[in-house]
Amino acid sequence: MAGALLACAGCSLHNTQNALDASGPQSQRIEGLWWLFLPIAAVVWVIVIAVMLWGAARKRSPREGMETRGGAEVVVRDEARDRRMTRIVAGGVIVTVVILFLMLVADFRVGQALTMAPGTQAVPIKVTGHQFWWEVQYPDSVPNKTVITANEIHIPVGVPVVMELTSLDVIHSFWVPSLTGKKDLLPGYRRSLWFRADTPGVYRGQCAEYCGLEHAKMSVLVIAQKPQDFEAWRAAQLDSATTPSDSLALRGKTVFMGTTCVMCHSISGTSAAATAGPDLTHVGSRRMIAANTLPNTDANLYAWISDPQRIKPGVLMPATKLDPRDMQALVAYLRHLK
Amino acid sequence: MCSRFADRAVRAGTAVIAIAALAACPRERRTFHDSPPAASVAAESAKSVRSDSGVSREGPYGDNAYALYQGKTLFAAFNCMGCHSHGGGGMGPPLMDSAWIYGYEPANIYATIANGRPNGMPSFKNRITPQQIWELVAYVRSMSGQGSKAARTSRNDEMEVRAAESQTTTEKPVLVTPPPTVNPPAQEGHP
Numbered sequence: 112m113a114g115a116l117l118a119c120a121g122c123s124l125h126n127t128q129n130a131l132d133a134s135g136p137q138s139q140r141i142e143g144l145w146w147l148f149l150p151i152a153a154v155v156w157v158i159v160i161a162v163m164l165w166g167a168a169r170k171r172s173p174r175e176g177m178e179t180r181g182g183a184e185v186v187v188r189d190e191a192r193d194r195r196m197t198r199i200v201a202g203g204v205i206v207t208v209v210i211l212f213l214m215l216v217a218d219f220r221v222g223q224a225l226t227m228a229p230g231t232q233a234v235p236i237k238v239t240g241h242q243f244w245w246e247v248q249y250p251d252s253v254p255n256k257t258v259i260t261a262n263e264i265h266i267p268v269g270v271p272v273v274m275e276l277t278s279l280d281v282i283h284s285f286w287v288p289s290l291t292g293k294k295d296l297l298p299g300y301r302r303s304l305w306f307r308a309d310t311p312g313v314y315r316g317q318c319a320e321y322c323g324l325e326h327a328k329m330s331v332l333v334i335a336q337k338p339q340d341f342e343a344w345r346a347a348q349l350d351s352a353t354t355p356s357d358s359l360a361l362r363g364k365t366v367f368m369g370t371t372c373v374m375c376h377s378i379s380g381t382s383a384a385a386t387a388g389p390d391l392t393h394v395g396s397r398r399m400i401a402a403n404t405l406p407n408t409d410a411n412l413y414a415w416i417s418d419p420q421r422i423k424p425g426v427l428m429p430a431t432k433l434d435p436r437d438m439q440a441l442v443a444y445l446r447h448l449k
Numbered sequence: 450m451c452s453r454f455a456d457r458a459v460r461a462g463t464a465v466i467a468i469a470a471l472a473a474c475p476r477e478r479r480t481f482h483d484s485p486p487a488a489s490v491a492a493e494s495a496k497s498v499r500s501d502s503g504v505s506r507e508g509p510y511g512d513n514a515y516a517l518y519q520g521k522t523l524f525a526a527f528n529c530m531g532c533h534s535h536g537g538g539g540m541g542p543p544l545m546d547s548a549w550i551y552g553y554e555p556a557n558i559y560a561t562i563a564n565g566r567p568n569g570m571p572s573f574k575n576r577i578t579p580q581q582i583w584e585l586v587a588y589v590r591s592m593s594g595q596g597s598k599a600a601r602t603s604r605n606d607e608m609e610v611r612a613a614e615s616q617t618t619t620e621k622p623v624l625v626t627p628p629p630t631v632n633p634p635a636q637e638g639h640p
Contacts, residue, residue, distance in 0.1 A: 374527055374576050387526035420481040427519075429578040430482070 128315050130288035134335070137291050137306040140221045147217055151210060225292065229271035229305040236264065237275045240283030240296035242322060242427060243329040244389055244402040249345065258348040259379075261389035263397050264333045267341035271307045281323065287316030287333050295320055308335035315403070324425030330403040351380025352392050355447045363444025366437045371429065378448065388428065395448040401426075412442045477600075479515050493579050494559035508555030510587040512597035517614070520588025521602050523581055532569065535609045536592040541569060545592045545611065546620060553595070553622035558586045594619030 133142040172189040179185075239246040249258040266272045276285055278296040286293040291306035308314070318329040336344065355361050367373060368382060375388035383391075394400075397407055401423060405411040414421075417438065419428040433441065510516030524530065532541035542550060551561050562582050565572035573582065591601045591614045601614040611617070 369575065371576055371578060385526070418482075424481045425479075429580060431578075 128288045128317060132289050134289045134310045134312065134314065135291070135307045136309070137225050138289055140224050141292055144217060144221045148214060151214065155210070229273060229307070233271040233273045233305060234267060235273050235275065236266070237277075238264070238285060238296070240276070240278035240280070240285075240318070240322070242280050243318070243325040243423065245285075245329075245331045246389065249348075256349060258345055259390045260348060260393065260397075262331055262399065262402050264331060265341055265344050266308055266333060266335050267338040268308050268311050268335045270338060271305050273303060273305045276302045276304060282320050283318045283322050283329070284320035285316065285331070286319040287314050287331070289314045290316075290333060290335075293319045308333070311335050311337060313398075325423045328402060328404045328423050332398060332403055347396070348393055352378045352448050353380075355444060357443070357447075359440050360443040360447040362437070363440035363442070363447075366433065366441045367444055370433065371431055372441070375428070391445065391448060393448055395446045407446075409442050409446060412445055413438060416441065477513060477515065479513075490560055490563040490574055493582075494556040494563070507590070507596045508559070508586050509583050511555065511590065511595075512600045513587070514600040514602075516584045517587050517591055517596075517600055518602050519581075520584035520586075520591075521606075521614075523577075523585055524588055525607070527573070527577065527585075529585070535605075535607075535611065537611070544589055545617065547593060547623050548625045549622050550625055552624065553590070555583075555586050555590065558589055559583065562586065588614075592617065593622065595622065 130138065131142055131145065133139040172192050174187065174189040174192075176187055177184050178187050235250055237248040237250055239248075245262050245264075247260045247262070247264050251257050274285065274294075276294055276296045277300060278298045280298065282298070283296040284293050285291075285296060285304065287306075290308055291304060294302060294304040296302070312335055314333040314335065316331040316333060318326055318331075320326075322329065355364060364381070367378070373383045373385065375385050376391045377384045377386060379390075379392040395407070399405065400407050400411060401415055401419070404423060405415065416431055417433075418430045419426050420430060431438075510520070532539055533544050536545035537543050542548075549557075551557055551566055559582055561570060562577075562585055563572065563574040577585075587596060588602075590596050594601075594614075594617045598615060598619075601617070603613050603615040605613050
């Protein structure tokens, strides 16, 4: 407990989504672009509105109007004023083109910087989108050292991470505003996104492409840690699930393996090996459940397993009707899976 | 002048009636909470034959496109493919042809999935929920072209030799006798 508090004291908690609270070089560039565009757009807006009001309010020139000459009505124009107006409009078009071109150059330079290759020391992470959760894999050249988790991405600070993004159902979009811009996850494609976090902290991200009923409750936590903490986390995630020693959690394991859970979820080190739902090997160590919809507590887990459709209507997990005692055992087992 | 006005009025009236008639088109309904499962497999599978429950002869989801697509997803997720392949059969019998061993009615298929059948079909009744079984029932029937053609899935997520269910020709289901039970060879060294 004290250790956890100390660890938290070392990191500032950015558990909000804020593109203007940039914590890495990529997001700083995007934030810089915002601060460049905002004053330009504000000034242009004020000028456009002022000119429009001036145009609506100004009086017709006394030299303009309809005149009867030789029995026919002719339009008389104020030639000098027309020439002046043409010059103003032409000047406005040139200024607009110049401003837009400068913004284009700034945007291009940011885009170029964002796609600069991150070097060979980058940490590879595979992120797969599902309705409505994120599958996260840390591949390793040794297959059994691959870490598989969900909805919570741990990254080391100061080291770039390269994400390989794909989707298994519909189009999703990965967006952690404090760290990086958006990148779509497309079924059948593998796309790359790289970024770096410079400050340890917890950064919230969100699916940014409408993907179905629970799109709004498909968020992700990126936890940036000191490299040694990240390695410790990674080593802990490699362990198989341990068999619980207390009888309640042990009964929960039997419930898990004997009911509907085992058809969709996997727990490494047990016979549960399905991949339709999130991997639960270390679910007890995650901060949130249901793609960061609820904090990971006993009561929330109980409510979620009993009736996920009440919390996320349209989610693919069905309600499980279990005896309350079995349900408590199941929750105890899941919380044991640290 | 008058006849042109009458002509316009008739046209406008027809358009209004056509738009009003569209409102009568049923919109597919999707429920988030399935009805509580019946106490037994027999009672649950009877849901498809009872006429007073408002459930069609096709089972609860035979004409529901969302449920059919979910059934298709679950068919892969629960590894039905392991034995039945993509409907072509393998270790288990094919599901896209006309021949049925244990009955082709939704109630029969429900009982097959829930209780299992001899020679290898496992029982899923405590493993998947009745709603999911009904979704699988609807999908399994759609593989041989049963049920509403409009609701059948029109796309395969994986590479498959056959066309998607919406382009499948409707087979006339027939019952066939089950294959003879193969007795496992006597193991040596066992009493």
